[in-house]
Amino acid sequence: MLKFSHLFSRFFKDKEDEPELLKQIDRTKLPQHVAIIMDGNGRWAQSKGLPRSAGHRAGVETLRNIIEACVELEIKVLTVYAFSTENWKRPEAEVRILMNLIVEYLRKELDEMHRQNISIRPIGNLGPLPEEAKKELFRARETTRNNTGLIFNVALNYGGRKEIVEAAKAIGAKIEAKKMRADDITEDIFAGHLFTAGQPDPDLLIRPSGELRISNYLLWQLAYAEFYYTGVYWPDFNKAELLKAIADFQKRSRRYGGLA
Numbered sequence: 001m002l003k004f005s006h007l008f009s010r011f012f013k014d015k016e017d018e019p020e021l022l023k024q025i026d027r028t029k030l031p032q033h034v035a036i037i038m039d040g041n042g043r044w045a046q047s048k049g050l051p052r053s054a055g056h057r058a059g060v061e062t063l064r065n066i067i068e069a070c071v072e073l074e075i076k077v078l079t080v081y082a083f084s085t086e087n088w089k090r091p092e093a094e095v096r097i098l099m100n101l102i103v104e105y106l107r108k109e110l111d112e113m114h115r116q117n118i119s120i121r122p123i124g125n126l127g128p129l130p131e132e133a134k135k136e137l138f139r140a141r142e143t144t145r146n147n148t149g150l151i152f153n154v155a156l157n158y159g160g161r162k163e164i165v166e167a168a169k170a171i172g173a174k175i176e177a178k179k180m181r182a183d184d185i186t187e188d189i190f191a192g193h194l195f196t197a198g199q200p201d202p203d204l205l206i207r208p209s210g211e212l213r214i215s216n217y218l219l220w221q222l223a224y225a226e227f228y229y230t231g232v233y234w235p236d237f238n239k240a241e242l243l244k245a246i247a248d249f250q251k252r253s254r255r256y257g258g259l260a
């Protein structure tokens, strides 16, 4: 009951703020790529006297709404941090719950996401994930491979340092095989060996829940992203909060080291 009433209040709050906020958004200056660290599920649950798993479940609901909003806004790329290389340190039971939620989510949402022309791209080292999760992730990737709408990167067993090391290894192997010379390595070539090859870098990084750190996320790609922090926990994040972040982003002066 508690959860239901909460969902309703979130829904209505969302709808109330949305038209007003939408007016503040310049549709011609949207971020091409939005990256999100979906954080605060545990604290959200704790604040309501619920188990952490309830927070993760509510967080999944938020994700569905945010994907929908990105499709509506015609944002090109959305990257979400779902499980880091460090999250294995959590109790086994919590890891299992998170992995099961991925399976459940994809089974439920894949058809609709495919219909919406979304291209699902799991990023990270999927090897150590449970077989069932891998199966659903590969199915989602293959089913939506040729879709031309929103690119949805979902970072799982992802670590920015690991990604950079793997890119360095791949390049090193090409050099060893004499397919490349060390001197040929450029920033573009290097970026082409990352999971996000061919995609624009994130323009906007959103971290809810009040933490001010990047927790090993997209270390290379975030070089010139605009950061947006909010104390709102991820399960309470919604379309209105996304619009607020975008409105804030549009006020920034991006100088890239130059002058305004």
Ligand code: IPE
Residues within 6 Å of the ligand: 038, 039, 040, 041, 042, 043, 044, 082, 083, 087, 098, 209
């Ligand atoms: C984010 O919420 C979800 C994952 C890291 C998988 P947390 O579980 O980190 O929530 P807090 O930070 O403990 O509140």
Ligand code: IPE
Residues within 6 Å of the ligand: 037, 038, 039, 040, 081, 082, 083, 084, 087, 211, 213, 215
């Ligand atoms: C980052 O959140 C990882 C994900 C959201 C998947 P964490 O909650 O794991 O990060 P720290 O421990 O606060 O840095």
Ligand code: MG
Residues within 6 Å of the ligand: 039, 040, 041
């Ligand atoms: Mg956290």
